[in-house]
Structures are given as C-alpha cells and as structure tokens.
Amino acid sequence: METTIKGLQKKVLNRAFVDVWTDWKKTIKKPKSFEEFRKEIKNKKIKRIWRRAKNVIFDLSGGPALNRTEGYSLLVHQKMTGHLLVGKWELKNDKWKPVEKGPLEEKINLYIHLMFYLSGGLMMALSDMRIFAKVELWKTDELKKELEKLGPEPLEKNFTFGKFRKVLRGKKGKVKQVLMDQNVIAGIGNIYSSEALWHAKTHPEKNVADLNDKELKSLYNAIKKVLELGAESGGESFSDYRKPDGTKGDFDKERKVYRREGQKCSRCGGKIKRLKVGQRSAFYCPACQKL
DNA sequence: TGCAGTGTTGCTTC
DNA sequence: CGAAGCAACACTGC
Secondary structure (H helix, E strand, O other): HHHHHHHHHHHHHOEEEEEEEOOHHHHEOOOOOOOHHHHHOOOEEEEEEEOOOOOEEEEEOOOHHHHHHOEEEEEEEOOEEEEEEEEEEEEEEEEEEEOOOOOOHHHHOOOOEEEEEEHHOOOEEEEEOOOEEEEEEHEEEEEHHEEEEEEEOOOOOOHHHHHHHHHHOOOOOHHHHHHOOOOOEEEEEEEHHHHHHOOOOOOOEEEEEHHHHHHHOOOOOOOOHHHHHHHOOOOOOOOOOOOOOOOOOOOHHHOOOOOOOOOOOOOOOOOOOEEEEOOOEEOOOOOOOOO
C-alpha cells in the first residue's frame, strides 16, 4: 500500500477525473449505481492521496470553479489481486492495451476492469484478476469517522510499544490471527504477519494472551521492521502485486518464510512448515519459532 | 482432469 | 455472542 501511495502521488496528484469506464459495475459499492458514481466523480480533482489500513484514499475537490462539490473521498481496496496502475491505454475489442511498450504489457497488468480518465491525457487503471477489489465514494468526514474504528497504524510515530501492548491487552486467540485483525492493528496481512512472527521467533499459533513483555517487545520491533522493509523495497511481487508503473517490488529478497514450505530457515537451518491458522496458510520455522 | 490453494474481508451459520 | 465457515472470482500447479 505504501508503495502504491508513493507511486500515485508522483503521477496523479492535482489531476481531475475526466470520466470513468468499467466492465464490472459490481466493483463500485458506493454509491450503488455506477452512473451515479460516474456523475459524482467527474471534474473532481485529486488533492491528497493517503492510506489507512489497506485502503487507498483520494481526497477530492471540485477545483476553483466547482467549490460546492468539495468534501468527497474516493476509497480503493485492492483486496487479493487488485492493483492501481498509471499510464496510457487504448480500448481494443473491449480490452485495454497499453499504448507504449513496457511493464504494463505484462499479463498481470491487463486484467483492467475499471479505468479512470484523468486530466492531461493520463489514465489510472485498476487491474484485478479476481475482481474482488472495491471502490467507494464517501463524504470525507463520514469516511474518517468510519476509519476511526480501525486499529492503529504501525508505521506511524505514535505507534509506541505501550500502544501495541494496550491494543493486544485482553485479546485472545492465535497471535497470527490477532495481528491480521484490522480492528486491532491496521495494515498487516498474510505475508507480513508470517514474516514478522519469524523475525520475532514466535510461533503463529501462540496464544496472544500468553506473550510476555519480552516477547511482545520483539514482536513489536519485528512488525515495524518488516513493514518498513516492505515499504522501502517496494512491496512483494512474487504474485500479482505491481507498482503503479507496472514494475515489481523487491521485497522478495527479504522474504524469509512466506511460501517457503520445505526450504531451509535462513536463521537456524530448520525446515519451514505450513499450517492453517484461521483458514489462512501460516509459514514458519518450527525449530526457531517458539510456541 | 479436478481440486486445493491464492497478498482480503464481510456476511452467514453454528 | 463469538468464532468458524463460506462466498465473492479467475487462475495455477500438483
């Protein structure tokens, strides 16, 4: 998400939405009709691009001539396979083809079901193979209220160890599941939870209530470390995720356990295993991640 | 060929 | 009521 935000900020900030196209209206959850969405978004300008948990948020204004339309935000949740791309395409036989040669031609970038035409001739696409992604247009103040329900952002300065301990206090269940609960801590998914638990030498099935202060501290440090590394390296792209220019992130170099079942643990040489934790695969080293 | 599995989340069911 | 199950969907690899 951090990588997506950074890439978008460079390219689409201060541009206006000229029009929007889709072949999968279900992606637009709010307002209910696509035509209404289209009418509302037209001519609104992107004033700020930010993130809360795994939501990408564009704060909009109507621009100097359209002040009465201020106060809206566009929310995009990319879910499993969605990713936002910026470039130029043309529609040929109902499929979007990139105008120029390059990474946007890669197959994973061609599942475009939503296309925003921006001012200045640029375009922003949502490529989404499994079409789970959602897009919503909110009144900014209502959206902010909604987002307050989420847990704290682990990359923010105010995410102190005290705060981490506090949000986990009274929680029960397996630590991996709790880490992935967006209402407890925002932004941690299946990859980074596995990675953080490896760094903290903690077993994914450890009961979160059983973690002592020392274990909590190393988990806290591990979460920050892994997410910072993810943001620095441009994200994990072994599968579908791509940066807004269509290229891959480099987090794969840092990936210690996720999808490494059967391989050797780089820390202790143990054999990496997989198990199901709350219907998700958890990858871990049974030799050095303690229960 | 068939089926489990896939970076998510929210609704339904027990 | 809280936790588990499942659905949304397309595609891959065993």
